Amino acid sequence: MTWVSRKASPADGAPASGDRPRTGGAPVLPPTPGMERFVERLRLRSVLPLDACAALLSLRGRTLEVGRGHQLATPGHEIDRATLVVDGLLGRFDQMADGSRQITALHIRGDMADLHSVPMPLPAWGIEALAPSTVLLVSHADLRSVSAAHPAIALAFWRDTVADSSILSKWAANLGRTDAATRLAHLLCEMGTRAQVAGIGRREAFALPMTQAQLADALGLTTVHVNRTMATLKQSCGLSIAAGHVRVTDWLALAEIASFDDTYLLLEPAEPQLVA
Amino acid sequence: MTWVSRKASPADGAPASGDRPRTGGAPVLPPTPGMERFVERLRLRSVLPLDACAALLSLRGRTLEVGRGHQLATPGHEIDRATLVVDGLLGRFDQMADGSRQITALHIRGDMADLHSVPMPLPAWGIEALAPSTVLLVSHADLRSVSAAHPAIALAFWRDTVADSSILSKWAANLGRTDAATRLAHLLCEMGTRAQVAGIGRREAFALPMTQAQLADALGLTTVHVNRTMATLKQSCGLSIAAGHVRVTDWLALAEIASFDDTYLLLEPAEPQLVA
C-alpha cells in the first residue's frame, strides 16, 4: 500500500493537520491544490457568493496518494475528516455479514466522498479506493466552520448530500427492478455523464478504472455474470472496456437499454437561495 | 380520496387536536399539532437548543388526511412544501420506464418524508400514502428560514438527511446482495425498531399497514414471492401479519435471518456540535 503522504500547503515546513483556514478576505494563502475541483462541483448545483468560494478555497487539507484497495473509512470507526477525490476513483460500500459487499456509490474527481460524515462522524459505511487515487483529506472541524460562517455553503453541502441520495435512490431502484444488462448499461451511462460534467472525458469515452469484480459488487451481480452481460453490450452498443477506459460507439443504444434519464443527477443549479 | 384539508393557523375557533403548551418565553402561538413529533425525531439525533425547538414548534402547516394511494409528490414536478407524517405510512418511490416501481423509503410518524426537497425542490422521486395517513404540509420557505436563523437546526436537518441516506444505503445493499427471506426479515426488523423508537409500538408487535404488493415494491420482488417468503418466516419466527399489524414471536430468530444490526439507523445523537 502506497502512502505518499505530504502536506498540501505550499510554504510550510510543519506537519500535522494543524492550521486553520483564514476565512475572511485577508491576504489569502494560495488555494489548496485540488480544492478548486470541489468548489466547481458545488457550483454545479448551487450559487455560491465569492467570499464563500474564497473560504472554501482557503481550506487546508492533507494530500494522499493511495493504491487500489486502500480503505479511507471503515464501517463503525469514527473519523474526523472528509475525503475529496482529486483524481482516481473511490467507492462507498456496505459490508454484508457473509463477507460479500455492495458498492453503493462511486466517486470521481471533484466529489467529496463522505460529506455525510461531517454531520455524522460515525459512518455505517466504508470508503475504499477502487483504483490508485489522489485524495485530499479535509477536517470536519474546518468544514463545519465554513458551513457555519457561510449559510450558502451550509445549503450547498446539504444540497450535495441530497444529490448523492438521489443517485443512490436510482441505484436502489435499478438493483430492485431491472435486469443485469439494464443495470450495467445504466451504470455506464451515469458514469459517462458524470465524467463529462466533471470535465474529464466524454460520455462515449471516459475512464472507469474498475475491475469486473468491483463492477459486480456495484451491480449486485457475480463477476461471471458481469462478464457475460458485458459481452452482450459489446455487441449491441459497440461497447469496449480496456485498461479501465470505456468506449461506446452507439451511446443512444446504450441509453435506450438503460432507460437512462439524467434528471436524477440533479445537474441543474437549484434556484431557491437563502432567505434574508 | 378524502381531503379533509384545513388551515392549522392559531386563532381559528377550530376544533380538533388543537392546543399545546407554550414552549418559549415570548408570546408564542400554540404549536402546530403534529409538529412536536418532528421535533422529537430531530432530537433523537441532534441536540437542539430551546429556542430552536420553539422556532420549529411555531412553524405553521396545513394538515391533510389522505387515503391509500394518494400522491403527495410526483417525480419531475416542483414542490414548495415538505410532508411531515403525523400518522400513517408514506413511501418514497422511483418509477421505472415499464411502469413498475421501487419503493426506496418508508416513513412513519415523526418522519419528514421529503426533507430532501427543501434544498432540492424538483424531486426525481415521488411520495405516496401507502395507507390512510395524516400529514402536515410545511412550506420550504419556512423550513429554510428556521434553518438559516438557527444553525443548530440546519445541522439537524442535514444530519437527518444523512440518516435517511444511511438507511437507503442499507436498503440498496440488501437489494443487491441478499435473498428474499433476508430482505423481508430485515425490513420487518427495521420497521419494528423504528416504530419502537418512535414510540408507536414494540419491535415484536407494531403497525405496518402495507399490502403484500407494496411490500413487493419495497423489496424488489413479486407479490407471489413475498407471499411465499412470508409463509416461510411464519414458520421459522412465528411471524404473523394481519390487518396491517405485525407480530413476531421469536424476534431474535428474525434478526438472525436478517443479519440485523441497527447501527445504520444512526439512533445515537451525534456529538459534534456547531463551532462557535
Added chain:
DNA sequence: CGTGGTTTTGATTGTTGTCAAATGGAGTGG
C-alpha cells in the same frame, strides 16, 4: 349476497448464481 381487492396455491419458465477450469496479460526475478 355480490363485488373488488388482497392473499394463497400450483405449475412452469428463465435469469442469475455456483462451481470449475482455461485463457490472457502485466510485472518480477532469475
Added chain:
DNA sequence: CCACTCCATTTGACAACAATCAAAACCACG
C-alpha cells in the same frame, strides 16, 4: 529474454432462486 506468478477475464455445465402465468380462496365492504 524467459519462465513464473498473480490477478483479471473468459468460457462451460449445472443448480437455484425468483418471475411468470393462471386460478382459486379469502375478506372487507356496500
